[in-house]
Amino acid sequence: MNSIKVTAALLLIVIFLSFSLIDASAKDFTDEMNRSVVLKKFPPKRIVSLSPSVTEILFELGLDHEIVGVTRECNFPPAAKEKAKVSKYTSINMELLVSIKPDLIIVSAEGNLKEQFTKMERLGLTVYAVHTKSLDDIQRTIVNIGSVVGKDIEAKALAAKVKAKINAVRERLKGVKKKSVFCAVGFNPIVGVGPNTLIGDVIRVSGGENILAADGPDYPMINIEELYVKDPDVLLISSMGSEVVSGPDDSFLSKFADLTAAKTGNIFVIDSNILCRPSYRITDALTDIAKKLYPDRMGAKD
Amino acid sequence: MKNWILNLTILLVLLFLVVIISASVGSADINIFTASKIILNHIFGFFSKSWSDSDALIILSIRIPRIILALIVGGALSCAGAVFQALLKNPLADPYVLGVSSGSAVGACIAIIFGLSGTLLGLAGIPLFAFIGAMITITLVYMIARDGMKINVYTMLLAGVICGTFFSAVIMFFISISASDKLRGIMFWLMGDLSSGEPSSIAVAMVVISIGIAGMYLFASEINLMTFGEESAVSLGVNVERVKIILFVLASLITATAVSISGLIGFVGLIIPHIARMLYGPDHKVLIPSSVLLGSAFLVLADTIARVIIAPYELPVGVVTAFCGAPFFVYLLKRKKSYGYI
Numbered sequence: 185m186n187s188i189k190v191t192a193a194l195l196l197i198v199i200f201l202s203f204s205l206i207d208a209s210a211k212d213f214t215d216e217m218n219r220s221v222v223l224k225k226f227p228p229k230r231i232v233s234l235s236p237s238v239t240e241i242l243f244e245l246g247l248d249h250e251i252v253g254v255t256r257e258c259n260f261p262p263a264a265k266e267k268a269k270v271s272k273y274t275s276i277n278m279e280l281l282v283s284i285k286p287d288l289i290i291v292s293a294e295g296n297l298k299e300q301f302t303k304m305e306r307l308g309l310t311v312y313a314v315h316t317k318s319l320d321d322i323q324r325t326i327v328n329i330g331s332v333v334g335k336d337i338e339a340k341a342l343a344a345k346v347k348a349k350i351n352a353v354r355e356r357l358k359g360v361k362k363k364s365v366f367c368a369v370g371f372n373p374i375v376g377v378g379p380n381t382l383i384g385d386v387i388r389v390s391g392g393e394n395i396l397a398a399d400g401p402d403y404p405m406i407n408i409e410e411l412y413v414k415d416p417d418v419l420l421i422s423s424m425g426s427e428v429v430s431g432p433d434d435s436f437l438s439k440f441a442d443l444t445a446a447k448t449g450n451i452f453v454i455d456s457n458i459l460c461r462p463s464y465r466i467t468d469a470l471t472d473i474a475k476k477l478y479p480d481r482m483g484a485k486d
Numbered sequence: 487m488k489n490w491i492l493n494l495t496i497l498l499v500l501l502f503l504v505v506i507i508s509a510s511v512g513s514a515d516i517n518i519f520t521a522s523k524i525i526l527n528h529i530f531g532f533f534s535k536s537w538s539d540s541d542a543l544i545i546l547s548i549r550i551p552r553i554i555l556a557l558i559v560g561g562a563l564s565c566a567g568a569v570f571q572a573l574l575k576n577p578l579a580d581p582y583v584l585g586v587s588s589g590s591a592v593g594a595c596i597a598i599i600f601g602l603s604g605t606l607l608g609l610a611g612i613p614l615f616a617f618i619g620a621m622i623t624i625t626l627v628y629m630i631a632r633d634g635m636k637i638n639v640y641t642m643l644l645a646g647v648i649c650g651t652f653f654s655a656v657i658m659f660f661i662s663i664s665a666s667d668k669l670r671g672i673m674f675w676l677m678g679d680l681s682s683g684e685p686s687s688i689a690v691a692m693v694v695i696s697i698g699i700a701g702m703y704l705f706a707s708e709i710n711l712m713t714f715g716e717e718s719a720v721s722l723g724v725n726v727e728r729v730k731i732i733l734f735v736l737a738s739l740i741t742a743t744a745v746s747i748s749g750l751i752g753f754v755g756l757i758i759p760h761i762a763r764m765l766y767g768p769d770h771k772v773l774i775p776s777s778v779l780l781g782s783a784f785l786v787l788a789d790t791i792a793r794v795i796i797a798p799y800e801l802p803v804g805v806v807t808a809f810c811g812a813p814f815f816v817y818l819l820k821r822k823k824s825y826g827y828i
Contacts, residue, residue, distance in 0.1 A: 268798070271799075272799045275681075275800055279514045280513035280514060280797075282540055282548065283540055297670065297674060401663060
């Protein structure tokens with residue numbers, strides 16, 4: 185009888201303590217996939233990023249010490265390479281993830297599989313998903329990440345900076361005559377990028393008119409004939425290397441030799457690490473492309 | 487028979503060892519004693535707790551479900567392979583020979599692209615649609631190969647190959663028109679993956695596959711007679727046409743179940759029955775259980791290698807099955823020159 189009383193008393197104390205702990209630091213959020221996320225510890229002290237763009241944003245918000253896990257593809261800033269790697273592409277090492285005991289895992293709807301979100305949650309992990317498909321989305325994502333990691337002020341400042349840079353490009357290109365653009369993200373076969381993507385958005389803001397239709401696939405395989413029919417003013421080629429910015433080889437370029445873009449010297453290679461990631465650094469890609477398209481307007485010399 | 491009981495014991499011990507080893511290696515550093523204690527404690531509950539919560543979570547919620555999945559998928563694929571090889575009288579036959587793989591892949595692709603979901607008898611989402619795809623394929627192959635009440639195994643083989651090719655083209659079509667985010671899901675599934683089985687699906691698969699294997703084992707002596715020729719089996723009183731249909735259905739059913747929860751894992755169903763035949767002879771009473779046990783042990787081992795060899799990353803398990811299985815098979819082939827496949 186006595187032991188039951190003691191146990192009951194202990195149980196009450198434990199329940200009381202845990203409630204008071206929860207009250208002290210738990211916080212509710214709704215992530216960008218409209219899922220409800222409860223952070224047991226706020227602000228989170230151990231954060232894992234499962235997307236290179238999220239990693240960039242977290243580092244920029246000054247969370248060098250809080251980041252405890254990243255992906256194999258996270259190569260910026262250089263400090264990211266020193267962190268534990270818990271995934272490559274879409275395959276996540278769940279047991280490593282559990283063993284580093286993260287308070288928060290930030291995933292992206294574009295880079296991770298949705299089935300894995302629920303799997304991680306079933307293992308008792310806290311998962312916040314971002315969904316970033318345009319320049320406007322990037323600003324929203326930065327602010328949302330800031331609030332979930334407890335860096336609201338820094339995040340709002342960073343988002344404002346991104347917005348200012350985008351507006352500066354818009355301002356300079358006001359009333360410009362649009363150039364037709366084709367952007368390739370694959371060489372063999374040629375894979376293009378449609379308008380309803382982040383890259384498509386960057387092209388639009390930098391004054392380009394995508395030659396691909398908005399109702400087609402996002403990343404269609406393109407017959408080279410199509411390029412000769414549409415004959416774009418500018419050909420952008422996303423570098424495929426992960427570390428080094430490398431363009432296609434000469435045999436690839438020779439296929440385009442008769443395009444207007446080739447004759448006028450308007451074939452450019454863009455760093456895919458910046459162009460393809462929905463991070464704050466997208467403004468670098470935007471400014472870069474705008475300068476290449478309209479060197480006079482953008483003052484490419486300075 | 488006495489010899490066989492000894493062999494069976496050895497196989498069971500081997501399987502047990504493989505499971506324990508597999509449960510105690512991985513990215514998280516948990517030693518073999520702690521791993522064994524956590525497992526035994528979960529079953530019997532007599533150890534005092536000397537491990538952390540995350541260790542228990544890793545062993546019980548990550549490694550063990552994956553091992554169980556590898557056990558049932560490996561057993562199912564090699565058992566189905568053994569039966570298909572005997573029925574089709576073809577040493578190249580494997581569980582996917584009748585196009586079940588491509589059919590289920592089409593089902594999975596459609597579910598991924600159109601975001602379909604649904605639940606039937608515990609199978610949910612992608613596995614459910616993969617299973618439906620496999621069943622449609624089997625029915626189609628059977629209808630093509632059927633001639634009155636009989637089925638010609640060679641027509642069936644060809645029908646399977648043709649359906650497989652057709653559905654592969656359908657998959658390629660889906661891949662080339664689908665959006666990038668769906669594409670990743672499809673590729674993930676096509677590569678074969680033991681890491682994402684849902685516990686409820688694993689439980690359903692275990693029941694279906696156990697029943698299927700037991701059912702096929704009941705016909706072991708009929709299979710033995712049929713391998714000497716269908717006419718002689720008929721003259722010995724075997725209802726060949728009925729046995730053939732039952733076996734095709736059971737083998738396809740367990741293949742479809744295995745594929746629907748793990749994607750396409752090659753090589754196991756082709757090579758393990760041959761290895762079992764080399765080690766224990768062509769009697770299907772021995773061959774079926776030994777294929778199941780060897781297949782289970784082999785896939786657990788291959789999956790363990792796949793998840794630790796380039797840790798923290800993983801290799802597709804199909805890479806390991808072919809990479810380790812092929813040289814071992816060549817070794818056995820060279821050692822036992824007089825090997826006949828049935």
